[in-house]
Amino acid sequence: MNRDIRIAFVCVLTLMTFAVTASWGQAATSNEVELLWPDGAPGAKGSDEGDKPTLTIYLPEKEKATGAAVVIFPGGGYGHLAVDHEGRQIAEWLNSIGVAGFIVRYRHSKSGAGYRHPAPLQDAQRAIRMVRRWAKRWNIDPGRIGIIGFSAGGHLASSAGTHFRKRYSEAIDVIDSRSCRPDFMILMYPVISFTEWYTHKGSRRNLLGDNPDPDLVENLSNEKQVTSETPPTFLVHANDDNAVPPENSIAFYLALRKAKVPAEMHIYEKGSHGFGPGLGKGACSSWMVRCADWMKGRGLLDKTGGQGGQK
Secondary structure, rough: OOOOHHHHHHHHHHHHHHHHHOOOOOOOOOOOOEEEOOOOOOOOOOOOHOOOEEEEEEEEOOOOOOOEEEEEEEOOOOOOOOOOOHHHHHHHHHHHHOEEEEEEEOOOOOOOOOOOOOOOHHHHHHHHHHHHHHHOOOOOOOOOEEEEEEEHHHHHHHHHOOOOEEEEEEEOOOHHHHHOOOOOOOEEEEOOOOOOOOOOHEEEEEHHHHOOOOOHHHHHHHHHOOOOOOOOEEEEEEEOOOOOOHHHHHHHHHHHHOOOEEEEEEEEOOOOOOOOOOOOOHHHHHHHHHHHHHHOOOOOOOOOEEEOOOO
């Protein structure tokens, strides 16, 4: 590729990224916050804000709305939540392409009185069920509800996408009668394995403690839990990620291929860890364009529906 063609390509890519992100900050029409469990979360240890997991609602403008929705799990090593660049900014981007966004403030080791497994997964399953239960209220197609997770939030998302057949909390109301299986997954530099050299030890420690049961460690190594029922998945990582090495995404991708689950993966040369939208960080910022293309190709952005609920 000669120099002029390279320059033209970069210009086009920049314009495409700008077009996808230009309406951030104006897209959301609702930022209501709802408790996942109004009468108290299962296993709640207190009544402080951190003991009460929530769902923050971002709805696209009515004329843009496609009917698709994405439940968002920010990262933070299961010890805090990066709710701005891995939460709010992501919800605003989703709104800009006509997709509803729902940010989950899930419980973790340093929230409230402190929580470990299964509290985060309880919150994740409940959030998906809640969005599906109130789909009509939020103008959402219940067959096009996906999830996105970043870093440890990616581990939580991949757990939701591989452990949906197991109920981690008792059914207490009509919300819990809904399916918690996501229709698709977007995993951003996710923590996947808890058994291999490339695991993020801080996330594993915060979620499972210092001396976890080996069977539990194995069970929550999600590359080992992929089946043909695992939802179609879009993966993004950076080659220079030294905190959560890209082998995490690669292992999950290979497991998806073995199970014949549709998957797409992008590994950027540079980006390090935690780049979120990636704006101003080079080529990795194009992941949103690539992801929107993937969603469009799967019919997820069609207002009339499409193949969103299919594998």
